Amino acid sequence: MSELTFTPIDDIPKIVKELRETFLTGLTRPLAYRKEQLKGLHNLIAENEALFKESVYRDLRKPPQELMVGEIGTIRQEAIDAIKHLDQWAAPQYVKTTLLNRMNKPHIRKSPLGTVLIIGAWNLPINLLLAPAVGAIAAGNCVILKPSEVSTHTAALLTTLLPKYLDPRSVRIINGAAAETTVLLEQKFDHMFYTGSGNIGKIIMAAAAKQLTPVTLELGGKSPAFVSKNVDIAVAARRLAWGKLFNTGQACIAPDYLIVERGIEQELVKEMKLAIQEFYGASPQTSQSYGRIINNNHFHRLKRLLDTTRGEIVVGGDSQEDDLYIAPTIVLDVKLDDPLMESEIFGPILPIWVVDTINEGIEYVNRNDQPLALYVYSHDMKLANHILDNTRSGGAVINDSLVQFMVTALPFGGTGPSGIGSYHGKRSFDIFSHERATLVKNLGMQKALAISYPPYTEKKTSWLEWLLFDKVKYPDNAILKGNKKFG
Numbered sequence: 001m002s003e004l005t006f007t008p009i010d011d012i013p014k015i016v017k018e019l020r021e022t023f024l025t026g027l028t029r030p031l032a033y034r035k036e037q038l039k040g041l042h043n044l045i046a047e048n049e050a051l052f053k054e055s056v057y058r059d060l061r062k063p064p065q066e067l068m069v070g071e072i073g074t075i076r077q078e079a080i081d082a083i084k085h086l087d088q089w090a091a092p093q094y095v096k097t098t099l100l101n102r103m104n105k106p107h108i109r110k111s112p113l114g115t116v117l118i119i120g121a122w123n124l125p126i127n128l129l130l131a132p133a134v135g136a137i138a139a140g141n142c143v144i145l146k147p148s149e150v151s152t153h154t155a156a157l158l159t160t161l162l163p164k165y166l167d168p169r170s171v172r173i174i175n176g177a178a179a180e181t182t183v184l185l186e187q188k189f190d191h192m193f194y195t196g197s198g199n200i201g202k203i204i205m206a207a208a209a210k211q212l213t214p215v216t217l218e219l220g221g222k223s224p225a226f227v228s229k230n231v232d233i234a235v236a237a238r239r240l241a242w243g244k245l246f247n248t249g250q251a252c253i254a255p256d257y258l259i260v261e262r263g264i265e266q267e268l269v270k271e272m273k274l275a276i277q278e279f280y281g282a283s284p285q286t287s288q289s290y291g292r293i294i295n296n297n298h299f300h301r302l303k304r305l306l307d308t309t310r311g312e313i314v315v316g317g318d319s320q321e322d323d324l325y326i327a328p329t330i331v332l333d334v335k336l337d338d339p340l341m342e343s344e345i346f347g348p349i350l351p352i353w354v355v356d357t358i359n360e361g362i363e364y365v366n367r368n369d370q371p372l373a374l375y376v377y378s379h380d381m382k383l384a385n386h387i388l389d390n391t392r393s394g395g396a397v398i399n400d401s402l403v404q405f406m407v408t409a410l411p412f413g414g415t416g417p418s419g420i421g422s423y424h425g426k427r428s429f430d431i432f433s434h435e436r437a438t439l440v441k442n443l444g445m446q447k448a449l450a451i452s453y454p455p456y457t458e459k460k461t462s463w464l465e466w467l468l469f470d471k472v473k474y475p476d477n478a479i480l481k482g483n484k485k486f487g
């Protein structure tokens with residue numbers, strides 16, 4: 001497996017310029033070309049599964065099943081979906097209009113944006129780069145991919161494989177850290193799509209603002225999971241343990257902390273402890289189903305949280321630096337001013353905040369940044385709906401965690417500080433397309449059109465009034481006319 005080398009900084013403007021020139025040639029516009037590229041992207045994954053298994057193992061000790069669920073399976077499905085539906089997604093959409101323009105075939109044409117930049121994050125190093133790329137390619141763009149330099153082995157592998165499967169005239173990889181990305185962000189793009197932390201998200205958005213480049217920002221945050229008294233605790237415990245420990249907790253939509261109704265916390269901890277044993281055996285460190293922390297920086301960040309929490313560590317808590325191992329850990333009775341409640345944990349540590357009423361939890365969630373995901377575990381649908389109706393989050397699941405990620409027809413994205421814009425499935429095609437408003441006028445009928453032209457007369461105006469807006473025939477008409485009786 002080859003080492004990751006960063007793209008020489010001087011080459012970056014040249015590469016972007018080359019792609020911008022390619023776009024101008026029209027190479028990426030035909031649907032047949034796009035489908036060929038999408039097939040290439042699909043096959044890149046399908047034919048190199050063993051190599052990807054090895055690279056993500058070296059980066060994160062990621063178990064093959066988590067690779068399949070979180071990366072390979074979802075990207076393949078995204079590519080298949082796009083190949084299957086591209087004709088329909090790209091077809092003009094005719095719209096309804098008033099009498100005046102009905103003959104003029106008003107429609108929306110989906111046109112490519114141009115040359116776009118996609119910046120991925122390390123925790124799902126294949127998916128977060130290639131899933132948006134599916135949309136960008138399907139929409140007919142040239143694409144620059146910037147993998148996370150933190151997941152070194154996967155970035156190196158992608159760099160080797162990409163030119164074998166995708167046309168380098170229209171899709172290129174640029175590698176690097178902050179210095180290279182800074183130069184990249186100075187180039188002119190037609191869209192920037194970024195996945196990662198909100199802090200870097202602000203840098204991306206500021207760079208984009210300088211050139212008025214639109215952005216999609218896929219960020220993170222502290223995603224809460226409510227657990228109500230009225231729940232099957234054993235089932236909830238297993239689903240929570242899986243959702244929290246998938247990818248060793250390094251998932252943007254992992255439940256970050258639990259809001260648990262007082263009275264069930266001990267039983268919940270007991271069941272989660274059992275679940276963790278069922279999943280990983282008595283020693284998770286030796287389990288092939290449990291991954292590792294990405295690097296020393298993140299290990300130390302998480303270790304500091306373990307060392308400074310004032311909650312009670314009731315499960316796990318042990319760690320080993322030279323193995324980048326942090327045990328599945330549950331911390332009970334965490335107060336709101338605990339270090340564990342300050343920022344996104346992004347690791348296998350689960351704090352439990354015990355509340356007297358669910359409304360306390362709702363109020364806390366509402367006073368803080370809108371999370372990327374919100375989970376509710378309850379048999380009581382009235383309560384679940386009450387929580388959803390009174391909070392905000394990018395996505396939500398009742399009685400499970402993470403699974404929203406796999407439904408490609410659902411928008412995946414945040415709200416407020418957890419992100420701007422959403423993707424997956426057709427939405428990925430849409431965010432990389434411009435909706436071009438188009439009318440097709442017949443060159444005949446010039447006489448009829450004369451009513452639009454000066455000199456204006458009362459007669460022309462009244463004709464236009466008749467043609468310009470729908471006549472409402474029901475009682476609300478009175479309101480539309482500003483009838484005093486209705487204010």
Ligand code: NAD
Nearest residue numbers: 120121122147148149177178181196197218219220221252
């Ligand atoms: P990261 O360190 O891999 O950074 C993301 C990208 O930003 C990388 O490509 C990196 O090279 C680039 N970058 C780093 N410093 C930069 C700088 N100074 N200027 C420009 N670019 C720079 O990933 P991360 O930020 O540690 O990712 C973790 C965060 O991402 C978490 O908050 C998580 O919730 C979020 N995340 C969100 C999603 C989502 O889909 N919404 C998915 C995964 C992760």
